[in-house]
Amino acid sequence: xxxxxxxxxxxxxxxxxxxxxxxxxxxxxxxxxxxxxxxxxxxxxxxxxxxxxxxxxxxxxxxxxxxxxxxxxxxxxxxxxxxxxxxxxxxxxxxxxxxxxxxxxxxxxxxxxxxxxxxxxxxxxxxxxxxxxxxxxxxxxxxxxxxxxxxxxxxxxxxxxxxxxxxxxxxxxxxxxxxxxxxxxxxxxxxxxxxxxxxxxxxxxxxxxxxxxxxxxxxxxxxxxxxxxxxxxxxxxxxxxxxxxxxxxxxxxxxxxxxxxxxxxxxxxxxxxxxxxxxxxxxxxxxxxxxxxxxxxxxxxxxxxxxxxxxxxxxxxxxxxxxxxxxxxxxxxx
Numbered sequence: 001x002x003x004x005x006x007x008x009x010x011x012x013x014x015x016x017x018x019x020x021x022x023x024x025x026x027x028x029x030x031x032x033x034x035x036x037x038x039x040x041x042x043x044x045x046x047x048x049x050x051x052x053x054x055x056x057x058x059x060x061x062x063x064x065x066x067x068x069x070x071x072x073x074x075x076x077x078x079x080x081x082x083x084x085x086x087x088x089x090x091x092x093x094x095x096x097x098x099x100x101x102x103x104x105x106x107x108x109x110x111x112x113x114x115x116x117x118x119x120x121x122x123x124x125x126x127x128x129x130x131x132x133x134x135x136x137x138x139x140x141x142x143x144x145x146x147x148x149x150x151x152x153x154x155x156x157x158x159x160x161x162x163x164x165x166x167x168x169x170x171x172x173x174x175x176x177x178x179x180x181x182x183x184x185x186x187x188x189x190x191x192x193x194x195x196x197x198x199x200x201x202x203x204x205x206x207x208x209x210x211x212x213x214x215x216x217x218x219x220x221x222x223x224x225x226x227x228x229x230x231x232x233x234x235x236x237x238x239x240x241x242x243x244x245x246x247x248x249x250x251x252x253x254x255x256x257x258x259x260x261x262x263x264x265x266x267x268x269x270x271x272x273x274x275x276x277x278x279x280x281x282x283x284x285x286x287x288x289x290x291x292x293x294x295x296x297x298x299x300x301x302x303x304x305x306x307x308x309x310x311x312x313x314x315x316x317x318x319x320x321x322x323x324x325x326x327x328x329x330x331x332x333x334x
Contacts, residue, residue: 007237013178016057016226026054026089027229029128034082043161047191050222052087053164053183057228059093061239064179066095067137067170072258074137078115079166080122081132088164088183088222091129094118133164140171140259143182150218153186164222171259172310183222193217263307270300 019026042049059079066075077095081088096111145153145165156163165184172180187193274296
């Protein structure tokens, strides 16, 4: 019962919509129709053609479990799916025997052999969708594309279109209780990205801000939604039981201790940097200086509130587990 409630809460937190397989054709793969959609190559005339990504609950939980298994090491995998208008639909995902850091990925030859073998076996059991993108984890530093990620995605879009990059932060997922995920596509090399103003704010560690800022205009994010069907129920239950056991057996406060300390240290450095900037700045128009200072302080406030809310979430989780599993129930005396 507790597992079922937790699963429903997880689906609500991540806005997973249930579709009726008898009415919705999202699970049907039309080879000819997909080939026709790809042959039109709409991304060549409009680099922003794909605007949405639909991810099945099965693929989502597989990617999250894989990302969490890597700890502080980046892991990588591929996704299978199809395109439908301006939407990329991800039906399934599988991990690759690859690991690395934010600056290096160890993609050995066995990874390619595994990928080819998996795709062949998938088609034998009726999973006809082709690879439509790749996913990897960013443990503790948010969902965005680094310089190496941008180059990898550009290369894939050049030879394997349509292709999408998905990034998952397992540490923030564990701390927040909601999947921290982003989907991205890169612009052509000589394309000038439109100035769309600031996107939704996310916390970027101080040692990653430069890499984030340099390549921020090289790609754009796609809107993500999730879906499931009654056809997925049995497989989703099997995966959820494994995910639920791992969630129960781990404490966000203990498992993410290093991540939490890094966040606090990073926030301290940002506060000191902002304080020094405000104290030493001379000249210039006061109105502009005040607006910039308020913007920096606003970001610091958001970062501190995020750290606090995640710590409270972890503490409440521990208290509830203690009440459920460790407290002895008093039996009424006869």
